[in-house]
Amino acid sequence: MMLILEAYFKNYPARRKVAEFLFENGLSVKNGKIYLRNVEVPISELARVIGVNRKIVYHTIEYIEKTYPLKLIFERLNPLPSLTEVAPLMGWEVLEIDLDKERYLEGFSQVLGLLHQNGVSVMEVFSRNLKEEPTKLYIVIDGTLPVDVFMKIKEMEGFKKLILHTPEKDKERYVCNYCEVKYCPKRVLMERLSASQ
Numbered sequence: 001m002m003l004i005l006e007a008y009f010k011n012y013p014a015r016r017k018v019a020e021f022l023f024e025n026g027l028s029v030k031n032g033k034i035y036l037r038n039v040e041v042p043i044s045e046l047a048r049v050i051g052v053n054r055k056i057v058y059h060t061i062e063y064i065e066k067t068y069p070l071k072l073i074f075e076r077l078n079p080l081p082s083l084t085e086v087a088p089l090m091g092w093e094v095l096e097i098d099l100d101k102e103r104y105l106e107g108f109s110q111v112l113g114l115l116h117q118n119g120v121s122v123m124e125v126f127s128r129n130l131k132e133e134p135t136k137l138y139i140v141i142d143g144t145l146p147v148d149v150f151m152k153i154k155e156m157e158g159f160k161k162l163i164l165h166t167p168e169k170d171k172e173r174y175v176c177n178y179c180e181v182k183y184c185p186k187r188v189l190m191e192r193l194s195a196s197q
Helices: 002-008 013-024 043-050 054-066 068-074 101-117 147-155 185-196
Strands: 028-030 033-036 093-099 121-128 135-142 159-165 173-176 181-183
Touching: 002 013, 002 068, 013 043, 013 054, 013 068, 028 054, 028 068, 033 054, 043 054, 054 068, 093 101, 101 121, 101 135, 101 147, 147 159
Parallel strands: none
Antiparallel strands: 028 033, 093 135, 093 159, 121 135, 173 181
């Protein structure tokens, strides 16, 4: 995708910056406006966050809408929700794995196979293998990754790096400091287990 943006925006670096931000955040362009799903995003706030003036954002929208291939892409963009950021708060672990591009598919299937063979419960899998970006694989698991599985993943061909995001040490956290509502992932898990028996 970045190659497409590079081709169409090569003479417009500020507009490209806006287009990249829209793409990376799943913001769509429709009828002269920018949307997060069906919610209109204020142009002035968007310009402030990106670090450009509002005129640049308006010119980018206009350029996207009059360039048919870009219009087709940008009117269909949507953000993809992921558990990777909240998983450690919920008591789950996140495996962040970097793989060689040439061995991506093989590495992807090997990791999932290892997790399956060792009875590791997978909550979510998210991956990107775009040509111009590093190849990443995120796997949210319910429980703790066994040490032997960790070692086997590190020994795979095509493996580059593994970062393990573990649950917060202090399981009881304030969800909202204003309301002082507490959430304990361990308690919720125990309640779920006792309800299923």
